Amino acid sequence: MHIIITGGAGFVGARLARTLLAxxxxxxxxxxxxxxxxxxxxxRVEPPADLxxxxxxxxxxxxxxxxxxxxPDQVVTWNTSLxxxxxxxxxxxxxxxxxxxxxxxxxATHALLEACRQLGTSPTFVFSSSLAVFGGSPEQPLPDVIxxxxxxxxxxxYGIQKFIGEQLVADYTRKGFIRGRSVRLMTVSVxxxxxxxxxxxxxxGMIREPLAGVTGACPVPDETPxxxxxxxxxxxxxxxxxxxxxxxxxxRTALNLPSLCITIAxxxxxxxxxxxxxALALLDRTGDPVIQRIVKGxxxxxxxxxxxxxxxxxxxxxxxxxxxxxxxxxxxIKLAVEA
Amino acid sequence: MHIIITGGAGFVGARLARTLLAxxxxxxxxxxxxxxxxxxxxxRVEPPADLxxxxxxxxxxxxxxxxxxxxPDQVVTWNTSLxxxxxxxxxxxxxxxxxxxxxxxxxATHALLEACRQLGTSPTFVFSSSLAVFGGSPEQPLPDVIxxxxxxxxxxxYGIQKFIGEQLVADYTRKGFIRGRSVRLMTVSVxxxxxxxxxxxxxxGMIREPLAGVTGACPVPDETPxxxxxxxxxxxxxxxxxxxxxxxxxxRTALNLPSLCITIAxxxxxxxxxxxxxALALLDRTGDPVIQRIVKGxxxxxxxxxxxxxxxxxxxxxxxxxxxxxxxxxxxIKLAVEA
Numbered sequence: 001m002h003i004i005i006t007g008g009a010g011f012v013g014a015r016l017a018r019t020l021l022a023x024x025x026x027x028x029x030x031x032x033x034x035x036x037x038x039x040x041x042x043x044r045v046e047p048p049a050d051l052x053x054x055x056x057x058x059x060x061x062x063x064x065x066x067x068x069x070x071x072p073d074q075v076v077t078w079n080t081s082l083x084x085x086x087x088x089x090x091x092x093x094x095x096x097x098x099x100x101x102x103x104x105x106x107x108a109t110h111a112l113l114e115a116c117r118q119l120g121t122s123p124t125f126v127f128s129s130s131l132a133v134f135g136g137s138p139e140q141p142l143p144d145v146i147x148x149x150x151x152x153x154x155x156x157x158y159g160i161q162k163f164i165g166e167q168l169v170a171d172y173t174r175k176g177f178i179r180g181r182s183v184r185l186m187t188v189s190v191x192x193x194x195x196x197x198x199x200x201x202x203x204x205g206m207i208r209e210p211l212a213g214v215t216g217a218c219p220v221p222d223e224t225p226x227x228x229x230x231x232x233x234x235x236x237x238x239x240x241x242x243x244x245x246x247x248x249x250x251x252r253t254a255l256n257l258p259s260l261c262i263t264i265a266x267x268x269x270x271x272x273x274x275x276x277x278x279a280l281a282l283l284d285r286t287g288d289p290v291i292q293r294i295v296k297g298x299x300x301x302x303x304x305x306x307x308x309x310x311x312x313x314x315x316x317x318x319x320x321x322x323x324x325x326x327x328x329x330x331x332x333i334k335l336a337v338e339a
Numbered sequence: 340m341h342i343i344i345t346g347g348a349g350f351v352g353a354r355l356a357r358t359l360l361a362x363x364x365x366x367x368x369x370x371x372x373x374x375x376x377x378x379x380x381x382x383r384v385e386p387p388a389d390l391x392x393x394x395x396x397x398x399x400x401x402x403x404x405x406x407x408x409x410x411p412d413q414v415v416t417w418n419t420s421l422x423x424x425x426x427x428x429x430x431x432x433x434x435x436x437x438x439x440x441x442x443x444x445x446x447a448t449h450a451l452l453e454a455c456r457q458l459g460t461s462p463t464f465v466f467s468s469s470l471a472v473f474g475g476s477p478e479q480p481l482p483d484v485i486x487x488x489x490x491x492x493x494x495x496x497y498g499i500q501k502f503i504g505e506q507l508v509a510d511y512t513r514k515g516f517i518r519g520r521s522v523r524l525m526t527v528s529v530x531x532x533x534x535x536x537x538x539x540x541x542x543x544g545m546i547r548e549p550l551a552g553v554t555g556a557c558p559v560p561d562e563t564p565x566x567x568x569x570x571x572x573x574x575x576x577x578x579x580x581x582x583x584x585x586x587x588x589x590x591r592t593a594l595n596l597p598s599l600c601i602t603i604a605x606x607x608x609x610x611x612x613x614x615x616x617x618a619l620a621l622l623d624r625t626g627d628p629v630i631q632r633i634v635k636g637x638x639x640x641x642x643x644x645x646x647x648x649x650x651x652x653x654x655x656x657x658x659x660x661x662x663x664x665x666x667x668x669x670x671x672i673k674l675a676v677e678a
Contacts, residue, residue, distance in 0.1 A: 153590065250479070
């Protein structure tokens with residue numbers, strides 16, 4: 001089985017690739033398990049060294065739109081059984097640069113779907129959408145709890161573009177061009193590495209930076225709700241989407257992945273339990289009105305029975321999530337903490 | 340005030356243009372009434388003779404995508420205050436030819452929005468969406484009643500493309516590029532003239548053809564629900580959308596227009612009351628499985644409090660709608676009926 005991961009050099013993409021390689025096989029959309037022979041990682045940058053060294057990994061480096069315009073069949077090769085489409089410009093970038101978002105999230109998704117359609121083999125297509133499709137406005141506040149059939153009313157260009165992607169995936173699936181699975185990722189924390197342009201970047205930084213012994217910004221108030229999922233749960237959801245049979249998957253509407261529905265105060269408390277007073281002392285609680293405005297529109301409470309029926313659950317606690325991060329990233333921990 | 344109507348030579352577009360010309364002025368988005376100086380009708384075909392003869396009418400004939408690619412500023416001129424975007428490939432066409440629908444409904448809407456954005460004046464943009472954004476499937480049946488915040492799960496490419504258009508209009512509005520108003524048109528009946536490629540075409544033909552003394556097809560069963568609105572109510576809704584202030588309009592989510600929520604049996608009975616036994620004898624009730632499958636997925640019952648708050652209501656009865664049609668189209672009536 002040949003698999004493509006767009007955004008495959010990014011954090012979620014690389015973790016997904018490692019997980020798939022470690023498994024070695026996949027039971028695609030309810031069929032028998034088949035060995036994974038190769039994975040193409042498409043990204044603007046080279047993949048991490050461990051992946052580049054694996055002879056099952058093919059790296060295609062470039063801009064996804066350019067690559068698909070020039071030679072779609074060299075990105076989506078004839079033998080592709082499964083595509084994970086994770087590549088995207090992130091929320092903060094799309095607010096700052098409308099055209100960048102339309103190109104990276106709207107045009108690229110459409111072009112990738114067209115390339116898959118041209119195969120004529122109806123490959124499985126897992127589209128990473130986002131909780132950012134949900135947003136509240138003064139005229140239309142978010143409901144207290146997001147259900148599986150809550151109407152998304154995105155309040156950011158990123159959310160609009162992801163929601164449009166879901167619609168395209170649904171119709172390409174209905175037409176038989178692909179076998180589509182749209183999953184809405186929750187706020188992924190704790191991400192290792194550096195901050196990115198996402199408005200949600202601080203949800204990882206506020207844990208990662210203090211544990212690394214440097215100041216981490218937490219620019220929103222204690223009571224801010226957040227629907228958070230660990231990297232492990234996120235990758236689990238993406239793989240489960242690829243494995244679910246059509247009957248298990250059900251409607252073509254995007255699936256809300258499970259999340260821990262907590263608050264910033266809960267996250268800070270968990271950081272304190274793992275890193276103690278030294279970690280808390282490194283939290284910078286200066287407010288950022290721009291970030292607050294964006295994040296305030298995001299939902300913090302979900303009920304996800306559809307995901308539960310697929311066997312997907314949330315992390316046990318955010319403290320566990322932090323301890324997993326500490327265990328998996330020993331080089332990034334400078335405070336004296338026990339995993 | 341200069342106005343653009345795409346699809347302006349079509350039935351709804353031409354009726355909208357005539358209504359606007361008869362009014363002579365418009366109070367745009369809550370501002371003071373301003374004289375309508377000119378209306379550009381953009382369509383593949385020439386407008387009806389009465390409109391072509393009006394010196395306030397400008398006709399631009401051609402494919403909307405081609406026109407916008409070649410000279411966007413000659414379609415969307417600098418002085419444009421208001422755009423009604425009605426042009427679309429219809430539902431049956433889009434099911435038969437996926438690429439046609441993506442081009443006519445998806446790419447053209449995007450290109451038109453871009454042309455409006457380039458003006459830099461945030462023109463008002465009324466987008467005609469459709470009840471076809473709602474659809475039921477075995478995995479996800481439609482709710483019994485569609486509310487203002489019901490999640491659309493389109494089951495046709497036409498419905499998907501309209502729903503994507505709504506999202507684009509919402510984000511272009513949020514960014515201040517346009518002042519957008521998406522309205523979901525109900526099934527318009529009775530349309531004069533010839534059948535078109537829409538799966539809903541028979542909703543007019545089953546009335547129009549018998550009254551013209553020829554056989555009219557009604558290929559779905561008696562109990563089929565339908566949410567129907569007269570041409571007059573439909574045009575009223577489009578104009579109200581342009582006139583509503585931002586505060587009156589409320590959220591950027593598309594507005595479900597009001598409809599008479601009846602059944603095919605009700606429509607047949609109304610035809611009988613207007614046209615008598617001779618009209619009923621001209622109804623061909625042979626079933627069409629393709630049409631049935633499409634129409635079965637459409638909603639038939641709406642509750643539209645948001646439209647009511649804008650002062651929009653449904654027709655009084657379908658019999659009244661037929662009698663209006665008879666009165667407005669005397670040349671198309673061959674049976675002995677009284678309007």
